[in-house]
Amino acid sequence: MVRTNDVSWAAKPYAEIREIAQQDDSICIVPIASLEQHGYHLPTGTDTMLVEAVASRGAERVADDVPVLMTPTLWVGYSPHHVPFGGTVTGEFDTLHEQIEEVADSALDNGFDTLLLLNGHGGNGPLVSAATATVGQTHPEAEILGLTYFELGAYFADDVRESDLGGISHGGELETSMMLHLYPELVDEEKMEATQWETEYDQAASDLLDSGPLSVTLDVEEWSESGAMGDVSAVSAEKGKRFLDGFVDEMEALLRAVHE
Template sequence: MLGFDDSDRSVSWAKTPANEIREIGSQDGSVLVVPVGSVEQHGYHLPVGTDTMLATAVSGASAEAVADDLPVLVTPPIWCGYSPHHRSLGGTLTAAFDQLLAHTQSIVEAGLANGFDAVVLVNGHGGNRALVGAVVSEVGYANPDHQVLGFTYFDLAADLVEEVRESDLGGMAHGGEFETSLVLHLDPALVDQDAMDAEPFDEPYDLGDEDLVKPGPLGVYRPFEAYSESGAIGAPERASEEKGEVLFEFLTDEIADLFEEIHAQNR
């Protein structure tokens, strides 16, 4: 079942006593994982916590896959992302960029204070890309003896998406085939399959985003109702549990390999 802290006890910061956290952090090449998500509308068929729950799920599963080989913990997620463009459709909780930047920096710095050699931010919301990049630079600069890293998890699946997708370009957009497949695999009870009211992704700028896993070089602000009345864009009707399983297992393998590489680089 998807949740905001469904990691196994062996890798969950929240389920670990303080002295054990310090012990894990003090080990050579220790890695702290911080999921970063959002609470925002995802159309009529997906929960507003989709981004946070998916970032948490891939972080936890990947950490569990390598927990026997390296010291790693996963913090509770930073659940409030930067989502002002979703507010008008309801269900969205967001904050000012500078507030979220300061909050995320504080979390990362507190993690480092527990002795961890590296902190990696696992982002699950496209609107957080600039935020995560700024935290990596700011905290990394202030802590040259440690390593701060960050990435958006669904970017890793770009090549696989071209193999498994049934929708045209744009079908993997917000609340579309990609996210709906993952939630169907992890917790199908959270998907209202009778309410998949989404519209095709129609970005007027040629250099704008083309899909969830194919962001364009041009940034533009536009409230989400300009794309879709329901708030979902893409082709959620093309989603399946089977596709979600393939995507999730691939992502878990890729991220687990990255955690191992971070451990090796910081020993």
């Protein structure tokens, strides 16, 4: 059984990192998340904890066959829309973009063939897309990929979710269930409260798994008193495990496809 330390960049001495990176078809995963409010019931590190769980478990699944390492998570995200609630640390878009580029540059200097920017925060979506393009331009010798992990739920989540469209959002059915599975001691079940995510435009996003073609500035304070958005009426640890297993299955499939 592969242990998390076996895929952790931070747990290895530099010579071993270089050795892994310089193997054929090597992959470096850089998780990117946030530190921000998630309503009354979830910790501010929710996005960071969840993307780390998906990244590490996906990498562990393939580590016997694929040279892969995962860096520590970049925990500052683009979260100005959560600042009014407190408990949120955010960065400027351009500053965060440059930070990702610099991390990518130095990681790729070790010899990795592929860099996967794995995002765990909705507000980082445009940021990761931009960085994927610019890093790819400066590193034509490598393959640069960008992915928001929860969008992989489009392949399986309908078999797990019970909420209507709008129920899987910020601190809603998906994130709360996953946290109940992974970190139940950090979820305050007596304070679970969220507002259903609604939109006035049919073309706009109405759910984390329904992005829509129309981008609309999101003012969380306007929509939700608690700061959480979605449906928490049918959350459970068992459902959280099913969500997590689905994401890890999809991550494994992606990493194997990249390697092959």
